[in-house]
Amino acid sequence: MQETAVARGPLDWILDLVAKSFYVFKKEMKTYFVSPIAYIIAFCYLFISGYMFTAHLMQTKHATLAGFLQNNGVVLLLLVPILTMRLLAEERRQKTIELLLTSPLTPTQIVLGKYFACLGLLTAMMGMTLLYPYVLVQLGGNPDWGPVKTGYLGLWLLSACFVAIGLFTSSLTDNQLVAAVVSFVILLILWIASWSSAYLEAGTMTTVVEALSILMPFADFVRGLVESRYYIYYVSIVVVFLFASVRMLEASRWR
Amino acid sequence: MSENDKPTGVPESTPPSPVASPQQAPGSTAWARRPREDEALYQLLLVPFGVLIIYAGVVLWALAPKGQGIWFFTCLGVGLLFLATALATRREGVGGLFHRTFNWSTAYGVNNWILILAVTGLVVIVNIISYRHSVKSDYTQQQLFSISPQTKSILAGLKETVEVTAFYPDVRGPSRDAQILTMYRRKVKELLDDYKRYSNGKLNFTMADPFRDPATAKRFSLQQNDWGAVFFESKGRKVKVNREKQFAPTNMWGGGASPFKGEEVFTGALLELSSGSQVVVYFVEGHNERQLDSGQPSGYNAVKALMERERYTVKKLQLMRDNIPADCSVLVIAGPTRGFAQQEIAKLKAYLDTPRKGALILLDSTPQPGLKDLLVQYGLEWGSNIVLEPNPEYAVMNSPVIFIATPTSHRISDELLRGKLDIVLSEATYVNKLAKPGDKFDFQSIIDTSPTAWAEFDVDALSKGRAKLDPATDKPGPLAMGWAVEIKQKPDQPKPEPDKKDEDKKDDPSKSRLVVIGDSDFASDNILMTFPGVGNRDLFMNSVAWLSFNAEQTATIRAKDETQPAVTISDENKARVLRGVVIAYPFFVLVVGVLVWFRRSNL
Numbered sequence A: 001m002q003e004t005a006v007a008r009g010p011l012d013w014i015l016d017l018v019a020k021s022f023y024v025f026k027k028e029m030k031t032y033f034v035s036p037i038a039y040i041i042a043f044c045y046l047f048i049s050g051y052m053f054t055a056h057l058m059q060t061k062h063a064t065l066a067g068f069l070q071n072n073g074v075v076l077l078l079l080v081p082i083l084t085m086r087l088l089a090e091e092r093r094q095k096t097i098e099l100l101l102t103s104p105l106t107p108t109q110i111v112l113g114k115y116f117a118c119l120g121l122l123t124a125m126m127g128m129t130l131l132y133p134y135v136l137v138q139l140g141g142n143p144d145w146g147p148v149k150t151g152y153l154g155l156w157l158l159s160a161c162f163v164a165i166g167l168f169t170s171s172l173t174d175n176q177l178v179a180a181v182v183s184f185v186i187l188l189i190l191w192i193a194s195w196s197s198a199y200l201e202a203g204t205m206t207t208v209v210e211a212l213s214i215l216m217p218f219a220d221f222v223r224g225l226v227e228s229r230y231y232i233y234y235v236s237i238v239v240v241f242l243f244a245s246v247r248m249l250e251a252s253r254w255r
Numbered sequence B: 001m002s003e004n005d006k007p008t009g010v011p012e013s014t015p016p017s018p019v020a021s022p023q024q025a026p027g028s029t030a031w032a033r034r035p036r037e038d039e040a041l042y043q044l045l046l047v048p049f050g051v052l053i054i055y056a057g058v059v060l061w062a063l064a065p066k067g068q069g070i071w072f073f074t075c076l077g078v079g080l081l082f083l084a085t086a087l088a089t090r091r092e093g094v095g096g097l098f099h100r101t102f103n104w105s106t107a108y109g110v111n112n113w114i115l116i117l118a119v120t121g122l123v124v125i126v127n128i129i130s131y132r133h134s135v136k137s138d139y140t141q142q143q144l145f146s147i148s149p150q151t152k153s154i155l156a157g158l159k160e161t162v163e164v165t166a167f168y169p170d171v172r173g174p175s176r177d178a179q180i181l182t183m184y185r186r187k188v189k190e191l192l193d194d195y196k197r198y199s200n201g202k203l204n205f206t207m208a209d210p211f212r213d214p215a216t217a218k219r220f221s222l223q224q225n226d227w228g229a230v231f232f233e234s235k236g237r238k239v240k241v242n243r244e245k246q247f248a249p250t251n252m253w254g255g256g257a258s259p260f261k262g263e264e265v266f267t268g269a270l271l272e273l274s275s276g277s278q279v280v281v282y283f284v285e286g287h288n289e290r291q292l293d294s295g296q297p298s299g300y301n302a303v304k305a306l307m308e309r310e311r312y313t314v315k316k317l318q319l320m321r322d323n324i325p326a327d328c329s330v331l332v333i334a335g336p337t338r339g340f341a342q343q344e345i346a347k348l349k350a351y352l353d354t355p356r357k358g359a360l361i362l363l364d365s366t367p368q369p370g371l372k373d374l375l376v377q378y379g380l381e382w383g384s385n386i387v388l389e390p391n392p393e394y395a396v397m398n399s400p401v402i403f404i405a406t407p408t409s410h411r412i413s414d415e416l417l418r419g420k421l422d423i424v425l426s427e428a429t430y431v432n433k434l435a436k437p438g439d440k441f442d443f444q445s446i447i448d449t450s451p452t453a454w455a456e457f458d459v460d461a462l463s464k465g466r467a468k469l470d471p472a473t474d475k476p477g478p479l480a481m482g483w484a485v486e487i488k489q490k491p492d493q494p495k496p497e498p499d500k501k502d503e504d505k506k507d508d509p510s511k512s513r514l515v516v517i518g519d520s521d522f523a524s525d526n527i528l529m530t531f532p533g534v535g536n537r538d539l540f541m542n543s544v545a546w547l548s549f550n551a552e553q554t555a556t557i558r559a560k561d562e563t564q565p566a567v568t569i570s571d572e573n574k575a576r577v578l579r580g581v582v583i584a585y586p587f588f589v590l591v592v593g594v595l596v597w598f599r600r601s602n603l
Helices: A008-036 A039-060 A068-082 A089-093 A095-104 A107-128 A133-137 A145-172 A176-196 A206-211 A215-223 A230-252 B036-062 B068-090 B103-131 B151-155 B176-197 B215-220 B262-275 B301-308 B341-350 B372-378 B414-420 B461-462 B500-505 B525-530 B536-549 B572-600
Strands: A223-229 B136-137 B162-167 B205-208 B230-234 B237-241 B279-285 B312-317 B328-334 B358-362 B381-384 B386-389 B400-405 B423-426 B432-433 B443-449 B455-456 B478-487 B511-517
Touching: A008 A107, A008 B572, A039 A068, A039 A107, A039 B572, A068 A107, A068 A145, A068 A176, A068 A215, A089 A095, A089 A176, A095 B536, A107 A145, A107 A230, A107 B103, A133 B572, A145 A176, A145 A215, A145 A223, A145 A230, A145 B372, A176 A206, A176 A215, A215 A223, A215 A230, A215 B358, A223 A230, A230 B103, B036 B068, B151 B262, B162 B176, B162 B215, B176 B205, B176 B262, B205 B215, B230 B262, B237 B262, B237 B536, B279 B572, B301 B525, B301 B536, B312 B443, B328 B341, B328 B536, B341 B372, B372 B381, B386 B400, B386 B461, B400 B572, B414 B536, B423 B536, B432 B478, B443 B511, B443 B536, B455 B461, B478 B536, B511 B536, B525 B536
Parallel strands: B162 B205, B279 B312, B279 B328, B328 B358, B358 B511
Antiparallel strands: A223 B136, B162 B230, B230 B237, B381 B432, B386 B455, B400 B423, B400 B443, B443 B478, B478 B511
């Protein structure tokens, strides 16, 4: 076959990546918002979050979002696998994956578009909880805004990791339930990794296990204490699982 | 190979057709051809380099002391990455190595997973490096997780090496005691990590387990129940800080957060090591002053404990009977309600006219003979008055005599200003600065009332509930409620040799100092317990530090108040929050969803 590709610079490649990923992003967002899916999920999320926020506020009478944010991590642990399970598994089940792969889109563009669409939905849902700090202020509270901001940043980074992991498990199978369960198990292991350090002897293994915990950095974000390694860790999880998703999707071409 | 095994429809990554060319031997495929020269160069460089790096890692691991395993893992990661890249970047992919054994799908799968592992390995290395070079940022308003600028300055100025040994057992397990111990150990270690970071290599520390390392425990003569003790050693001198001083003992096992006072006591220990002597503070007795050990809410028990924790030596002094000792750095007269005799005033005057001496005088609304006259000599007029605050924004508990005063810019109050900490005063009195106090005094206000407050001089009217601002007799706000006075020494008096520390901090050693605050309640146990979040104790401690000419302690270090800001919720608001946040808000989103669905289904 004759080589017809035109030599392009990295900037062109990036622009092409962004533009085509955006097509997938738009299509996914449309799927969420023209069907009741997004609204039902947002309703469940806001109902549980609102209950947790109110219960914590009534119980402690503290002008803080620490309790709400900590609990919200657990809500995301349960919610994200449900959101991500369909992303690629559904395409496989309905055989539309072949259409996608034979389209001018590359697996990277497909994965990024779907990833940011799901993350966008979660970001919108999290944005709706900004009502809670407003409520605190209206009640005469004066929360420490530093931990509130870092807490939300931590929650967003956490959900970015969760979505990447969920997308990866969705790329492994055409069974949505399997994707959700595997995703939940991976998230749970990363969540509770720090617990085992209480039983291990102090040493390298404890350090490794604690460093793997996805919970400990998040807890520090909520407290207002942020270390540079936390950003690296969260971004690393996203990069590894998105890369793995791309490779799995690529593998679909020759399976 | 069956036709089904062939990859389809993927031009970019499709491997060359495995159909044998006519020139090749029977049974061979395109995979079997020799790699291109650039590919050969790849393998030529990457494979041996990968192997060499792994080998170097093993050697480093064998030679390096314990705890240096990081280099082995780094070398292993980089070496494996080189090997993986060499394999994965083959034109045929790793599949080229496996296609004879497996089918194409399996060969590609292997290639895929090796690539994923290679990227994971790279990410792990980046994370290991970031773990070891992590930078901490504290976003809390009170800087709960940061050491104070004062401690940083002391650490940066360390001239001798300080060795710190902390005896905390490393206990693991699910029990509550073990978890609390782990938390305490972590807090101490994190703090000492910060101390080490800011000491320019002058401070090193060891976390020793007293039960697993009995030799070290014996070297420090550690008793069995002495765990948690932290020893600071320098030039053969040793300062011990018990665990009771680091954590509030009442909360040790009783649940709830125990305030960690590590920075207070550790920095105090460093100061003691470097200075070699403690500042001695004398509290004057004999005029019905506030008591240090009375146990009464009006007493100064908490203040005394604070001072001792910050390594002041606190003593009492009967001024009528005894002379003011030479080791007295700060003299405190806290709320006298009886007059001073002439001989006492003479002693006080002699003391205040001595360079590098300081006195803290806390006054109430009834002037006492003797002391009143003494203050006039130092440019201050103590009249019979009480300060009232009608503004509900500043009045506390709806009482005009309990109110909030705000700190002004001075070395005593700068930290309060930065931390936005207010002062609560109760039944305070205004001390006026004389119009012409004399050239040898340098006055500066340290706390002010709001403009709406005033000093009511008609105390009878106040007791009858008819107090109102009379500009002719009363003094309108804002009022200076505390004065910091520097008294220049007379020229004929010999000047002491300034020490290096004072030169560094630009303290003039030829002066004495006086702080007068128009309230003695503000530092009482009662007020400190009722208003724990305000800056009263800081005002008292900073005043003492400034008076002691101890520049490093001028802004003293406090245990961080980790109490969350409270919010008051009425029953009505409770119901509103419940209705709005839990019910109305989520259901609004649901209704929008239903409407969208209806609209779509009717299209």
